[in-house]
Amino acid sequence: MEQKVSENIIIELKGLTKKYGYGDTESFALKDFDLTIKRGEFIMIMGPSGCGKTTLLNIIGLLDRATYGDYNLNGENVAGISASRQAKLRAKKIGFIFQNFNLIEDLSILENVALPLVYTGRSKTSRLKSASTALKRFHLQEKEYYLPYQLSGGQQQRVAIARAIVSNPEIILADEPTGNLDSRASKAVMEELSAIHKEGNTIIMVTHNPALTVYATRVINMLDGAIDTDIKTVSDANLPQPVSVKIVKKLPEPKEPKKRKKRKNSRRKK
C-alpha cells in the first residue's frame, strides 16, 4: 500500500527558486520551494498578493522556468527542457483555467475547446468530436457554434474547463477560476471542478476565497515565496483515483467509461 501511494507522485518540486532582478533590486517570488503532489489531490493555494502563487502555477504549468531547483513531472525532470518540449508537454499533460476565461473571441465555442488538440497533430474531425464530447459534459452542446461573447461568464468558464480537460491532461491548473464570477456561477464552476476531481484528476487551484476550500483535499497557505501552512483534509489513501487505478486496487467488475481510456495507458506506463 505504501508503495502504491509513493508511485502516485505526479509532481515533485525541490529547492525551486524564482528570482527577479539582480543586486539591490533582487527579489524572490519563490524561495527554496519544496512540494510533492500526488495523483488525485485537489490543492488550493492561498495567500496574500505577491506571495508567489501565480509564479508557482506558471512554473508547474511550464509557462515559466525556475531560476534554479528541480521539477519532476511524472518522473521526468522538466526543469531544463527546451521551450518546444515545454510546449509539447503543455499540450499533452497540462490544462489551464484562467480567471478571465481566456477564450479566443474569433473562434466558436467548439473550436476554442478543440484548441489544445490542434497542437497535438490530430485530425480536424477527431478534434471536433472530442471537443463536442467535452462540451456535452458541461451541458453546453447546443452552444457549440456560439462565439464566446454570446455566453455568460459562468458558461464561458465552463467552456474554459472543457478546454482544459479535452486532451485528458495529467494536471489541471486553475488560477482563480471564480474570480470574475458571481456566487451562483462560482458555485456551478466549483461543482464542475469537484466532479472532475472525483473522477481522479489532479487539480491545483489558486484562490483568494477561503469558502472554496471545502472542495479541496489539501490547502496550502503561502507567504513570501514559501509554504506557510500545508493542511491535508483527506488522507493519501482516500484520494480519488482515476478509474483505471481503482481497478488495479480493488479488481471489481471491468467497468470503464469510454472517455477516460487514454488516461489508463499513461498510468500503466509508470
Next chain:
Amino acid sequence: MASLIKTHYKLAKTAIKENRTRSFLTCLGIAIGVASIILILSLMGSVSNLIKKEISAIGSDLIVVRPSTTKDTVTSIVEELTASSSFQKSNLALSDTATISEIEGVSAVAPIALSTNTISSDKNTLPAVTVMGTTLDYSKIEPLAMKHGAFLTEANAENGVVLGHMLSLELFNTINSTVGKTVTIMGEKFMVIGVLDETDQSINFDNVDFDNAAIVNIVTLDQITDSTQIQQINVKAENTDSLARISTEIREKLIEKKHGDQNFTVAYGDAITHPAGSLFNIISGMLALVAGISLVVGGIGVMNIMLVSVAERTHEIGIRKAVGASSRNILMQFLFEALILSVLGGIFGLVLGYIFAFLISIITPFAPYISLEIIAITFLTAIVVGIIFGIYPALKAASKNPIDSLKHYR
C-alpha cells in the same frame, strides 16, 4: 504536420476575412508592384515577338553582326543615356563589310550606319532626323515596300535619298509628288528617288524607325558626316544550313582583322531578337527597377499590417501558447497569413497587369504577351516578398512570452 498546415491556412484565411478592408489595401500594395512587373515583362515579350515575326517574314537565312560596346558597366549605360545622340559608338567599320562578303556562302552584306542630322526641303526644315546609310545590297536582304519611286540603285547611289512615309509628309506636306525633289542634308543636296510605304513598325531588328528615316548611300553619309557609326551589319547566307559555319567564320575573320578586338556579336535565328544597342534595354531595366521599388513598398505594407496584427493578437498568442502551441506553431501561423496576403496580391496584380497591358495594346502595336514563365515569376516574387516581409512579424509573434501575452488584455 499536414493537418497543422491546413489549420494554419484556415486560421490565416479567417484572420484575413475578418479585416477585409485592411487586407484588401495591403494586397493592393503588392498588386501594384506585381502589376508593373507583369506590364514590363509583357511589353518586353511582345517586342521580341514583333521582331521574331519580322525575321520570320524576311527569312531565316539572316546573320546579324552588332557591335557590343562595353555596355555591361553602369558608367557606360549612364554615358549612353546622357549622350546627345541615341546611337552608340561602334567598333565596326565599313571595311568589315568587304571582309564579310568575301566569305564563302554569303550572298549579300548590308551595313547600317545611323546618324542624326537636320534635313531641309524647300518647304520645311526638320532637326534631328535619323539618317540611315546602307549599301545597295540592303534591298536584297530586306526588301522594303515602296510607295513611290525605287530604292537606291547603281545609277543614283551617290546622291539619292529614300524617305520614310512620315518624313516625306513632314518635309513636303505630301507623299505623292515628292520623287524628284531635292532635300538638303548637312549642306549636301540629295534627290528623292523613292518614298517608303507605311510600315508602322517602329520596333524592328534594324532598330530603325523606317517611317521617320531617310536612307542614303553609306559612302556618301560617311563623307558628309564624320561621326557615322555602323550599328549593324546584315548578312544574307545562300542557304540556311551554313548559318553556323558562316557566323563562326565572320567572327574569326573580324577578330583577326581587328587584332583581337572581340567587342561585337554575331547572331542568327532567335538570338537576333534582342535589340542590342538600343535604349530599349536600358529603359526597360529602369522600369523594372521602379516596379521592383513599388513591390518593396508593397512588401513593407505587408510587414506593417502583420506587425499590427501581431500586436492586436498578443492575447490570442498567449492563449495559444498556454494550451500547447510552440513558438514554431505561432511563427507558421503568422507567416502563412503574410504569405496568403502577398500571394493574393500577386494574383490580383497579375490580372491588373494584364488589364493595363491590354489597354496599352489598344494604342500601341504591343500585344499583351502571356506566358507561363511570367505567371511563374509572379507567384515566385509574391511568395518571396511574403516570406521576406512576413518573417520578421512572425518571429516577433513567436518570441512573445506567454505569461506577458496573457496579461495583455485588450
